[in-house]
Amino acid sequence: MPIINLRTSKILLSSAILATAIAGTTACSYTSKDSTPKVNSLTPTGTFAGSYYEKNSFTDKEGKYWIPLKPAIASIGFRMKDDTASGGYTKLGYSDVMYMLRPDSSQVFSLGQKITLPDVPVRREGQIYITPTALSKLLQTEVGWNPVTGEINIATPSDRENTEDSAKVEAAKPLRIQSVSNVDTGELVSYAKKFLGVPYDFGAGPYEETKRFDCSSFTRHVFQKFGVDLPRLAKDQDNIGRRVSRSSLEPGDLIFFTVPGRFESDAVPGHVGIYIGGGNFIHTWGDPGVQISELDSGYWSNVILHMQRVL
Secondary structure, eight states, rough: OHHHHHHHHHHHHHHHHHHHHHHHHHHOOOOSOOOOOOOOSBOOTBBBBEEEOSSSSSSSSTTOOEEHHHHHTTTTTTTEOOGGGTOOEEEESSSSSEEEEEOOOEEEEEEEEEOSSSSSSSTTTEEEEEEEEEHHHHTTTTTEEEETTEEEEEOOOOOOOGGOOOOHHSSOOOOOOOOTTOOOOOHHHHHHHTTTTTTTTOOOOOOHEEEEEHHHHHHHHHHHTTOOOOSSSSSHTSSSSEEOOOOGTTOEEEEEEOTTTSSSTTSSSEEEEEEEEEEEEEEEEEETTTEEEESSSSSSGGGGEEEOOEE
16 A cells, blocks of 8 residues: 555656646747747846746736736836827836837837837736737847746847947947037037026926926937937937047037946947036936036946047
8 A cells, every 4th residue: 555655646746747847838938039938037148137026917818918018117227108198108218218119009119210019018907018029029138928927037138239349339430410510519518507407307308398308308409409400319319420539528529328237238328418528517317407427437437338529
């Protein structure tokens, strides 16, 4: 009798192990632009993936797994602002908008490009929901999920345009805006200073309507006053003008900063300000909003990406 029980126990244990293995294999998924490896805290390419547990997910009648967008974005340190109630977009990013989407539309903007998601985001109980597959395409990174445990892993987003070797990254970009040599940079700096203390608001709308700025809407607003039409986002403003060195920096030059750890490549501009001379630059960030900071000391001195001349 003890032998029979032992054999029975072994059979039951083997069955349990097999069932667990099957469940573990079928429940976990991982998606990227090109592959579907299993979930892990590191992606198959070795990229770190931020992990959290989602309790408010659901599976639709077609078997698709949906997760709330906001906590997913927060898990990689990004902000989210939902302006869809007023006809705008839901905006995602760090100090500047990087992605924009609307519920019930497959057309989104990802790092300046218009792309189509495989699954249309939906609004459910006041929240925007997205499938991990669609989130992977939106962020251009790998996303893993386990419907059984609710574990969600999102790899550090990357920018394919900025994953080249450092020599190419630092190479001067072509001039894409007509030089406006008659702009008085002293007047431009004085005009920028008029907005000191204006509140920072991620994804801010036009200043005339909101009386707020984010980093790139501030630089755009200032330069528009002097007839220079900069793109809306810092990533795109980085494509304007030509590179200059710190030693040749002049008032009115744009300074771009990286956001360490937010992207696979630190060559992605995540913040922008205007050099005003004397080793200082003016920008907007958190409290108190528009402010003047030192360029060569403190936090910002360690995250300078490069300088750009557009005037």
